[in-house]
Structures are given as structure tokens and as C-alpha cells.
Amino acid sequence: MWQVFIKELIELLRDRKTLFFIIALPMVIFPVVFGVIGYLGAKSAIKEHDKVIRYVLVNGHAAPEFATKLFYHSDFKEALLGFDDEEEIKEAIQGDKVDLVIVIDEAYQQQRIDKQTSKWQVYYSGSSLFGATRHKVDEVFKEFAETLQKQVFAEEGLSEEQFEVFKKPIVYEEIDTANERESFGEQLGGFIPYILIPLCLTGAMYPAIDLGAGEKERGTIETLLLTPVSRLSLVLGKFMCICTTAIMTALITIFSMVFWSFIIGKLFDVQAVSEILAAVGLVEYGLIILLLLPISAIFSATLLAISIYAKSYKEAQNYMGPMSIFVIFPVIVGMTPGISLTYNWAIVPVSNVALAIKELLKGTLDYALLVPLFASTVFFALISIIFCVYWFNKEEVLFR
């Protein structure tokens, strides 16, 4: 078995595709992809934030204070356009001639005197990614409304302090009992297994194809079957090799994530990131790796069984495609708000590991739940391995 294991490992490590999947992808590609997404996202957000909104005020003469406020606001620039009807307004916004049109009720001044609510129309495009136009308009209206309220209160003989009390009759102080790590764990804890678990699958997928269907395609499987080594040993040797690469992928990913988080924390002085990384101890990191062991075993054995059945690389790839969906669904559970690790969830394969990793990162894991979790995952891993050995012994599978 060890001879087979070592041979398979040497072969895989000499293969560029395998090296790409288990080393390059988690070490370089992921940080690069996340970095590019973050950079482009930040760039778009800044662009949106700095954008000067072109506006047209219809009936501006009815509310000169508002018109003046908007005119001198640095985020707004008046566009000299006129409209005959609502359709023209909509067309101008869709045609990107203007970003914002505010139609003031002509009777605004009279409505103020009568202490009535004035109804204005605000036209803008809500398709913007970050909704900057809406936020900026809201802000201007809020300030303008507050000025008006203050005026009304002054006319009624109320002081500014009384106005403040009227505006905020109750002031509450927020005291969040969740520490930074818990908040981080809740928000991002579900996301980490979403990366780690599928990576264990991808880490196992290529070697499984190579060691099963690949051997069939190259005609080496027959030569191997003629050696005086039991099929159990052959399967275990191959299985261990696939499992090793799956775990290696997960390990490199964990290392890569910690490394890049550390770099981001230091370079951009994000203290929270450094603190959280320091708060998650070595035991927790070790436990995450331990949790990934049986799950990698399940993936490895299942993928090897599929691969052995397939006649060629292509057929194996076709069969393995749906595996990703079967894995993603239970992992999504870990990201679902409100679901936490219970005794029931602890026996559901894949979901249990996703939830346990999330709780570990939050620092709220009930360690007693690890017993049913490991029992269940190891059980399913053993079933997968036993099935794989049984499958490998079937002539109609090996010589389809």
C-alpha cells in the first residue's frame, strides 16, 4: 500500500495541473482574485461617492431656500434643461443628460403658511450600484426638513433644546455584548468553510480522475492489477494519495488566508484583522484541520469510486460535475443566519463541519458537539472507503 501511495504522490507532484490546483490556486489565485474584486469594488464606490450629481429643479422659485441650498452644495451641479412633461424627465435621466430632477409643488409657500405637508417629486435612476444619488438627496432633504422644523418650533416659541427633546424623546446607548471576534465569526465564519470545503473537493478531484479514469485511459491499471498486491491495498494507496492532496489544498489555503489577512492587517493597519487572527489560537486552527480530515476522506473515496467507474478523463469529469452542487448545498447551511451547531446538525455530513468551523472562528463552539460530529463524519468516511474498495473489486466496473 505504501509503495502505491508513494508512487502516486510522486506522479502527482510532477504534474503541473495538480501543483496548480493544490498550491498555486490557494496561494496566489485566491488572494489575487479577492484583491482584484476588492480593488475594483473600492474604486467604483469611491467614484460613486465623489460623483457630482447633475440636477434640475422644476418650480425652484417656489422654494428659494431649498434652491439656494442645492446650488451651493458641492455634491450637486445644476443642469440647464427644461421639461414639458414627466416623460421628458424620465427620458433625460435614462439618456444620462441629468442625474436628478426635483419637482417642487408650486403652492409650497402657501402650504407652509397653512402648515400643510408639501408633496414634491424626486426623479432619479435607482440602478446605481451603491445608490449614491439617493443617499445624497436624502441627506439634503433631511437637513432642509430640520431647518424648517426648527423655524416652526421657533415660531411656536420653543427653544432649540426643546426641539432636540421633541426630535429624540429617547436616546439609547448601544452596548454590544458580542466581542469583535464573535461579530467577525458570525459575518465571515460561514464564508471560510464556503472556501475551505469546496477546495478540499477540488484538491481531491483532479488526483482522483488521474488515479482512476486516467490509469484506465493510459492502460496502466491492468499492469497494476497484475502485481501481487491486494486490491484493498491498491485502493487504499490511491485513496490516501488523493486524501493527502485534498488536505494539502486545505492546509495551504488556511496558511494562505492567515498570511494574507496578516499582510492586509499590517499593511493597511486594519487592527481588527490582526486582533482576530491573534484571538484564534493554534488549537482552533488545528481543530479546523482535524475537521477537514474526515470530510476530505469522504470526498476522496467518493471521487475515486466515480473515477474508477469512468472509462476516460472526460467521462469522469462529467460524472464529477454534479458533486460540486451536492457539496455546496450543505456548506450554504453554514452561511445561513440563525443556524448554529446543534446535536441534530452535528450528524449531518459537510454541514456539521461548516457550522463547526464557523463556531470555532466565533469562539463559541460547544466542544461536546465534536463527539457526534466526528463520529458521524468518520462513519460516512468509512462507508465511502468501504464502497470504494467494493467498487474496485467489481470486474464490470474495472473492465467496462
Add this chain to the structure above:
Amino acid sequence: MISVENLSKSFSIKAHKKNAPDQVADPREDGNQFHALKNVSFHCNKGEVLGLLGPNGAGKTTALRILSTALKPDSGKVIVNDVDVIKSPMIAKDKIGFLSGKTGLYGRLTARENIEFFAKLHGVTDHYLKNDAEEIYQSLAIGAYLDRRVEHLSTGMQQKVSIARAVIHKPEVLVLDEPTTGLDIMATEIIMEFIQHMRRQGTAVIFSTHHLDEVALLADRVSVIYQGQSCFEGSIGEFQQQSRELDLRRAFMNILQGANANVASVY
């Protein structure tokens, strides 16, 4: 020596692989079963070369896979130097060497790593590998590229390495399944020389082929399988005599024509 007695093997057929109703039915199909071999027998003595002949789909590969323990027969016996291949496959595997047209080598390993990997699986000692294996390397003239990856070697070189791989554990019987299929003249020549070398060393060699010129050159005896049944076994002379043809190609066709009538009556 190797002796094969009344070997039978059936496979279950999937619905989609069955012949369409308008096609001529294969007499070996029986409901959901396909009788790949039915009472096939032949033998090969020490230092003898047996050519296993038969058209495509006759059952040659199935028979050789049973001989080499990759498949289990439904009934029958395969004895390799007093060892029952079916009852004691692990012992038998050490007595058999196998080679086919596909080299069966791992491309990303070097030639030496390939040979040593299979040698170790056969329990060959490090001492033997360090000393005696050199003799095999020298006789095949592969010493110069032993440490090069197999994927970088030519077909001929790969075939030589494959030969070394097949004989590194000193098998008593050598099974070759269409070893020259798809090979160029040079690589074919290597295989032919190798078979003759093994015969001289006293190894029993069974090789399946479609090339009757190879049979004429190498085989001491011939066994013909047609539609899963043995239809001839004997020397080249007997083969020509029975078919009343000196030309091996015509002799082969005559044997098959005779067998065709018999097969129809059996199934």
C-alpha cells in the same frame, strides 16, 4: 508451463449494448448474458511460444485477462507450474509477466522508477535491483535513459522499458496481448527479439496477435479462438495440415469457416 482447461466466462449485457432487433444476433448472447468464453482450453510448455489467434471480439483478451488474474472465470482451470491461478492468484501473479501494445508505464515517472516500482510490488529485493537488474538493462540497452521520464521517451524506448518492467521479477510464464499493435517496425522488432530471447531462457510465452507473419516467425504452436470457443490447437504444421493450406492467412480463414458451423450448433 501453463495449462488452461475448459475456461468459461460470461458478462451481463446492458440493454443499450444489445443488438438491435434488425441486426444479426450474436450466438453468444443469451438473454442478459454474453458468453465471452465457453470451454476454452490450451497449454504452453516451458521454452515454447504459443500464438493465440482469433478475429476481433473472439475472446482472446478475456482469456489472457483470466490467465493474468485480472478477471475471474465462471468455470475452468488455469495452472501455472502447479499453481492454480484462480485459487492462489497472489502466488500465480509472481510467476506471470504481462505485456501489451499499451506500454502500461507511468509517464511522469522515470524508466528506473517505473521498473523499480513494479519490482517492489513483486517483492524483488533492493540487492537484486542494484546488482542483477543491470543485466536486464544491458540486454535491452536502456541504461542510457533509465533516469529520464517515460513521457519523454520514444515509443521504441518505452516498449523496451515496458519489457524490462514485465520481466524484472523473472516470470516463468509471459503473457503478451497484441504486443505489436500500433507499434512501428523498430518497436515491433524489439518485441520479436524479446520473445525469442525469453524462449531461449526457457520461459513459456503466450502471445495473441493478428499478424500471421509474426506467428510464422515465432510460434511453436498455435491456438485459435473463435466466438469464445477453441477451434484449433496444435503445431504450425498441424495448422496447415488441418486447413489444407500452406499459406497461414488462408489456413486461418479455412479454420474459421469450419469453426463457424460448429459454433452455430453449440450456442
